[in-house]
Amino acid sequence: MNAPILLHMRGVSKAFGSTQALDDVSFELRQREIHGLLGGNGAGKTTLMNILFGLYRADAGEIFLNDQPVHITGPKDAITHRINMVHQHFLQVGSFTVLENILIGAPRKNRWNNRYDAEVQKIQSLQERFGLQVPLDALIEDLPMGMRQKVEILKALYRGVQVLILDEPTTNLTPQEVDALFQSLRVMVQEGLSVVFITHKLREVMSVCDRITVLRNGKNVLTLDRQEASEDAFVRAMVGEGMDLSRSVIFAHAGQDLPAPAPVPLLRVEGIVTAPAEGSVALKGISFDVREGEIFGIAGVAGNGQRELAEVVMGLLPVQSGQVFLRDQTLPHPDSRRVLKGDFAYIPEDRLHDGFLPRASVAHNLILGLHRRPPYSNGRVIDWSTVFSR
Structure with a gap:
């Protein structure tokens, strides 16, 4: 039996100048469900949820919560109605601790001193219930992106959220972190929350969502239960029935014949050691070769030196010992001009702040x-x- 409808957005439209971002979109969220909001870039997914959270004002449309009309003119109204949103780019103060970021703007039990005993106890209880372990005394700027996302979710849970909106929540997560997030979401739903999961990744919605709605060009084109859904149906909804899927969508498959990499290394990293510093991981004797025509993978749980290694290769981080060679030529450290010479390009983990x-x-x-x-x-x-x- 289907759960009752908790939230209903009806006939929502929004234009930015001559661009019609949303055109008469309707969306329903049931109690205790994870509802995937699927679509390509520019489909209107985030815009729709920004209206629900009060960041944008709709040009037309209505919002109903528990069958009652609600008027959301800003995030404060949304939070009052127990609606909260974790944005793709986190709204955090880097120089504040985890605890301080969670408590920003929240009511205090005791405003006359700096003791947070009751607040800490409540947050620790939430961490245990939902598997969101983060050191409360750590500075936000020292944490990897996966940990920062946990802070944002804890912030929402601390305020008593009923509807949690997650905007592209797996963008900066490792596969292990994605699995942990999905496990936390299932616990949240079991405890009575409802989740809107914004993404453009088919496998994720098929894995974790109970229902999936597809937006395309600002319109709602399909809503299906996961049991009756298929990747093919969603692909057709995302790209349009009239398009040739063999041309518009490319699926990777094993067994392709790829040219063999060149035998001589193009990039060589030998014995890299960096000094430990606050907020970074020290590298200890890292060596590897990358050959021309090769995709070289570096795997590991976030926060174990991947960012530091990339910055060493790019000449942004000094080393205690070791060398980096390009075509057998030694590269000096540090040397930020390396990027400008055109031999290297770097897409950082946190593109908004570092790129x-x-x-x-x-x-x-x-x-x-x-x-x-x-x-x-x-x-x-x-x-x-x-x-x-x-």
Whole structure:
């Protein structure tokens, strides 16, 4: 028997200038369910949930909670109605501890001193119930992304959430962390919560969601129970019935004949040792080769030195001993110009904070580091006609 409807968004529309982000979208969330919101980039998934959380105002539409109309004009209203959202890019204060981030804006039992005994006890109880272990005295800026996500979920649980929205929650997680998150979500649902799981990954919704809704071009095109769902149905809903799936969707499969990598290493890392520092892991004698034409994988649970190793290779982190060679030429440390020479490119774990200038345009970000070199510049003035023509 189907569970009662907890939340109903009816006829929601939203435009940004001439772009119609949502067009008469309806969405239902049942009690004690994980509802997947599936679609490609720009389908309207996050926009719809930003309206539910009060970050955006809908141009049209209604929201009902327990069959009662509710008016959400901001996140404070949403939290009052026990609706909370964990964003893809976490809203945290890096220089604050885990405990301080969880308690930001929450009511205090005792406002006249700095004792948090009751609050800590409540948070520790939530950690035990939902498997979200994070050291409360750790600084946010020292934690890997998987741990930071746990902090955001704990923040929502601490405020007594009933509807939890997760926006692309597995983007920065290892496979082990994804499994742990899914286990925590199942416990939450068993204890009475309802979850909206925003993603574009088919395997995830088929694994953890009870029902799945597909958005495409700002419209609701399909809602199915997991038992009656198939990956093929979702692919067709995401890309459109009229499209040739053999052309629009490429599925990886084993057994492909790939060219063999070159026998001589292109990149060689020998005996890298780094000094221990607050917030980072020391590398201890790391060595490996990467050959031309090869995809070289580095696996491990988050926080075990992957970021530090990448920064050593990129010349961003000094070393105590060891060498990095490119085509048998020794590379100095540190040497941040390595990126600008064009031999290396680096996509960091936290792209928003370490890879982008959020307030700059796409064009500015694309030429960042190359803005003083031809053909984009004569060394003094950027040739924007060249930038936009490329």
